[in-house]
Amino acid sequence: MRYNADVANLSVNFCGVKFKNPLVLASGVLGLTASSWRNVVRNGAGGITTKSIWLQEHKGHRNPVIIGGEHYMLNAVGLPDAGIEKAREEIKKFLDWNPSPLIASIVAGKVEDFGKIAEEIAKSAPQILEVNISCPNVGSEFGRPFACVAVDAAAVTKEVKKSLHTAGVKIPISIKLSPNVQNIVEIAKAVADAGADALTVMNTMGPGMAINIEMRAPVLFNKVGGLSGPSLKPIAIKYICDIRKALPTMPIIGTGGVLTGEDAIEMMMAGATLVGIGTGVYYRGVEVFKKCTDEMSKWCTANKVKNISELIGAVKL
Amino acid sequence: MKNDFPHSVRIKKIIQETPLVRSYVFDYPVRAIPGQFVNLWIPGIDEKPISVAFDDGKSYTLAVASVGETTKTLQSKKVGDYIGIRGPYGTGYSWKPKMRIAMLAGGYGAAPLYFAAVQAIKDGCKVDFFLGARSKEHVLFENRIKKLKGVRFLPATNDGSCGFKGFNVECWQNEMAKGVKYNLVMTCGPELMMKVVSDLAFKKKIQAQVSVERYMKCGLGICGNCCVDDSGVPTCQKGTVMDNKDVRQIKEFGVYHRDSVGRKQYWK
Numbered sequence: 001m002r003y004n005a006d007v008a009n010l011s012v013n014f015c016g017v018k019f020k021n022p023l024v025l026a027s028g029v030l031g032l033t034a035s036s037w038r039n040v041v042r043n044g045a046g047g048i049t050t051k052s053i054w055l056q057e058h059k060g061h062r063n064p065v066i067i068g069g070e071h072y073m074l075n076a077v078g079l080p081d082a083g084i085e086k087a088r089e090e091i092k093k094f095l096d097w098n099p100s101p102l103i104a105s106i107v108a109g110k111v112e113d114f115g116k117i118a119e120e121i122a123k124s125a126p127q128i129l130e131v132n133i134s135c136p137n138v139g140s141e142f143g144r145p146f147a148c149v150a151v152d153a154a155a156v157t158k159e160v161k162k163s164l165h166t167a168g169v170k171i172p173i174s175i176k177l178s179p180n181v182q183n184i185v186e187i188a189k190a191v192a193d194a195g196a197d198a199l200t201v202m203n204t205m206g207p208g209m210a211i212n213i214e215m216r217a218p219v220l221f222n223k224v225g226g227l228s229g230p231s232l233k234p235i236a237i238k239y240i241c242d243i244r245k246a247l248p249t250m251p252i253i254g255t256g257g258v259l260t261g262e263d264a265i266e267m268m269m270a271g272a273t274l275v276g277i278g279t280g281v282y283y284r285g286v287e288v289f290k291k292c293t294d295e296m297s298k299w300c301t302a303n304k305v306k307n308i309s310e311l312i313g314a315v316k317l
Numbered sequence: 318m319k320n321d322f323p324h325s326v327r328i329k330k331i332i333q334e335t336p337l338v339r340s341y342v343f344d345y346p347v348r349a350i351p352g353q354f355v356n357l358w359i360p361g362i363d364e365k366p367i368s369v370a371f372d373d374g375k376s377y378t379l380a381v382a383s384v385g386e387t388t389k390t391l392q393s394k395k396v397g398d399y400i401g402i403r404g405p406y407g408t409g410y411s412w413k414p415k416m417r418i419a420m421l422a423g424g425y426g427a428a429p430l431y432f433a434a435v436q437a438i439k440d441g442c443k444v445d446f447f448l449g450a451r452s453k454e455h456v457l458f459e460n461r462i463k464k465l466k467g468v469r470f471l472p473a474t475n476d477g478s479c480g481f482k483g484f485n486v487e488c489w490q491n492e493m494a495k496g497v498k499y500n501l502v503m504t505c506g507p508e509l510m511m512k513v514v515s516d517l518a519f520k521k522k523i524q525a526q527v528s529v530e531r532y533m534k535c536g537l538g539i540c541g542n543c544c545v546d547d548s549g550v551p552t553c554q555k556g557t558v559m560d561n562k563d564v565r566q567i568k569e570f571g572v573y574h575r576d577s578v579g580r581k582q583y584w585k
Contacts, residue, residue: 030541030551032579039549051541057578063364064356066535067403068321077540082580214325215399217360282539283319 008300009307010293014273015172015197015251017101017127021046021293022308023264026255026278027105027130027176028052028077030286034093041099044290048100049276052079052107052132053087055117061137062221067210068229073279074210076137076225079107084120091124101127103174107135109142114156115163122169129171130253131160134178134203136226147178147203150190157194174198174253179205179235188243188250198251200276201240204228228279233257237270244271244313259283261295268308269315321537323358323401328394329376335455337382338425339392344376347402351433352409352528352558355379356536358401363387366533366553369405370428371435380428380457406536408558410526414440416500421485421514423449423506427457429528430505438467445469445492449485449506453478486513499523509584512571515561525561531574542579545569
């Protein structure tokens with residue numbers, strides 16, 4: 001292409017890790033195997049987030065686990081995972097291929113277990129750890145998510161930092177926050193004070209429910225599930241803005257309703273350095289990453305933006 | 318308009334096909350092509366992918382074997398009862414007019430290939446239907462297949478109680494040894510049988526289409542449970558029916574599959 005010189009630099013630096021573009025696969029989607037992660041990278045993602053990894057095998061919910069339509073998607077997959085050994089095998093396979101940074105998502109039912117799983121996964125040397133304290137779909141097993149109470153969220157953060165410190169590893173951790181709280185800024189501050197290196201804003205909303213009216217039954221096997229899709233974007237944008245204002249230097253992975261390159265730019269302007277895409281795969285296929293980076297490049301060219309990182313937090317409030 | 322919520326449909330007719338398999342007929346235009354599947358939902362129990370056994374654009378048939386909790390619960394349903402359906406999902410079989418096609422079906426694999434045969438003969442194709450089963454009573458759709466003009470029915474059973482005694486693949490090899498030339502092979506059945514078909518078709522340079530089945534959850538290419546090594550594509554979307562040249566790139570084909578938590582399970 002002869003206008004190549006005008007193509008914007010989409011690369012960003014997140015907690016010292018370089019991403020070729022800001023779009024990362026959000027946790028929970030296409031995230032089980034190294035092969036699947038590589039397929040996502042092949043389709044244009046700057047990085048990937050694994051499905052949440054447990055210490056031991058964890059059964060998910062029965063089907064239906066994901067339903068969706070024009071306006072929203074509802075999911076209660078229930079965090080199925082084969083545990084640490086399988087995760088290590090897959091992470092090693094992916095990192096040996098070395099296609100792009102890997103964000104390992106970890107989950108546990110108890111505060112101490114977050115420390116253990118962090119230490120175990122750190123041995124596989126992922127570039128970043130994402131701590132999932134906000135899944136809305138395992139409430140029947142574990143009660144209210146840690147992300148819903150400031151002291152609980154901070155306790156998990158401290159535990160993970162402590163165990164990584166003891167193990168002598170320096171991997172940045174991003175705490176994944178829940179939108180289903182009274183005051184997300186208060187939780188973000190508590191987590192920051194506890195030592196979080198970054199924040200992932202945000203998990204799915206709800207949970208919500210869909211009923212089949214002929215059979216008079218909730219459609220999801222788990223009855224309720226996390227709500228995602230395009231209508232989440234304004235909520236995510238506002239939360240990211242609020243957190244950025246309170247914690248101006250905190251790196252943020254923004255997720256929630258991003259479908260297009262313009263959506264991703266909007267989220268970066270709100271304050272995100274990386275932008276997660278999950279449900280976007282449902283609406284635009286796995287090719288969504290390439291489509292979005294093309295749209296971002298085009299926008300940058302039209303608006304004379306040379307480096308996409310200039311746009312982080314660029315909204316004039 | 319995207320719509321991946323289950324539709325409620327009433328069972329119109331139930332036919333006992335074999336001791337294990339029943340056909341369920343629904344008046345609803347699911348518009349599937351042969352090889353595609355739907356997700357069949359029973360509230361409070363589970364939802365499972367089931368391949369479409371027949372579809373004329375107005376009504377469609379699912380042939381379901383009673384193997385697990387969902388399919389056993391389905392057997393308790395009566396005509397007029399509701400079940401949930403979404404789809405069709407996945408890819409289907411394809412052919413060109415006037416082809417000579419070998420269909421290798423193992424067990425319940427007869428259902429989607431019967432549907433493919435019905436459609437292919439409309440385009441002037443000639444079909445040799447090699448159906449493998451344990452014994453005569455488990456031969457699915459025998460009468461339906463026999464009725465099709467342009468289809469030769471060539472059953473094979475383990476005990477020889479129906480047709481050839483042995484595997485359907487041997488039966489197919491015998492036909493080729495007699496000089497029958499095929500332009501296309503379609504297969505659906507147990508993976509180790511399909512692996513033999515895939516290898517043989519590759520060796521003999523015959524185009525082949527293979528139904529690659531993995532543990533599926535969403536059917537939408539989202540959850541990632543059915544992604545194969547090393548291509549990483551979800552088989553619910555890029556499969557189940559794949560061209561043999563793509564199947565030969567799937568390292569795990571004929572070796573292992575993954576269970577509901579993503580752990581490798583090796584075929585025995």
